[in-house]
Amino acid sequence: DTEVTQTPKHLVMGMTNKKSLKCEQHMGHRAMYWYKQKAKKPPELMFVYSYEKLSINESVPSRFSPECPNSSLLNLHLHALQPEDSALYLCASRGQGYEQYFGPGTRLTVT
Amino acid sequence: AQSVTQLGSHVSVSEGALVLLRCNYSSSVPPYLFWYVQYPNQGLQLLLKYTSAATLVKGINGFEAEFKKSETSFHLTKPSAHMSDAAEYFCAVTGTSYGKLTFGQGTILTVHP
Numbered sequence: 201d202t203e204v205t206q207t208p209k210h211l212v213m214g215m216t217n218k219k220s221l222k223c224e225q226h227m228g229h230r231a232m233y234w235y236k237q238k239a240k241k242p243p244e245l246m247f248v249y250s251y252e253k254l255s256i257n258e259s260v261p262s263r264f265s266p267e268c269p270n271s272s273l274l275n276l277h278l279h280a281l282q283p284e285d286s287a288l289y290l291c292a293s294r295g296q297g298y299e300q301y302f303g304p305g306t307r308l309t310v311t
Numbered sequence: 312a313q314s315v316t317q318l319g320s321h322v323s324v325s326e327g328a329l330v331l332l333r334c335n336y337s338s339s340v341p342p343y344l345f346w347y348v349q350y351p352n353q354g355l356q357l358l359l360k361y362t363s364a365a366t367l368v369k370g371i372n373g374f375e376a377e378f379k380k381s382e383t384s385f386h387l388t389k390p391s392a393h394m395s396d397a398a399e400y401f402c403a404v405t406g407t408s409y410g411k412l413t414f415g416q417g418t419i420l421t422v423h424p
Contacts (some may be wrong), residue, residue: 220364231410242414243355255409290354294410297362298377301353
């Protein structure tokens with residue numbers, strides 16, 4: 201099973217709201233990733249967690265706050281977002297051959 | 312540092328025709344190379360991967376890719392296109408310990424009846 205799940209599938213939030221995105225995998229992978237994807241563009245890396253520790257932060261604004269509660273879960277906490285943050289947010293986990301398995305994504309709209 | 316160039320942002324083929332999507336890479340370390348497919352409003356699905364074993368890699372849905380070090384290429388092919396192959400395809404490379412993927416800009420494949 202190479203499934204990564206993400207909830208919610210769609211999210212609409214105002215600029216003053218606080219919300220969270222959730223990602224889960226049960227493949228025993230120890231590296232997990234958050235990506236942001238705008239229309240007609242490739243995914244852009246935001247964060248990397250390795251063994252539940254934040255390893256890479258690609259200079260992401262502090263209104264995005266990642267959290268890795270355990271080896272299977274990855275959260276992305278959102279606060280005071282801007283309309284330009286509207287995008288598809290993808291979670292992935294890495295297998296032993298360096299391949300990444302992606303979840304279906306959360307379509308975020310900031311109003 | 313790694314980079315990926317996908318030649319052709321749009322490729323159009325007829326159903327049953329050969330599919331060829333081009334990918335050239337640059338890497339300062341031996342690369343791991345991947346092809347992903349993305350259907351509208353979905354995540355990325357791994358088609359195939361090259362990890363320094365066989366240079367001809369077979370993937371899902373009848374796709375395959377050949378790693379050519381001398382040409383720094385990893386082109387994706389399928390002998391006979393199907394309507395369900397219409398999607399966006401991304402080539403990606405990694406060579407870092409954290410597995411950071413560098414993607415190409417993507418190629419949108421259109422399949423005509």
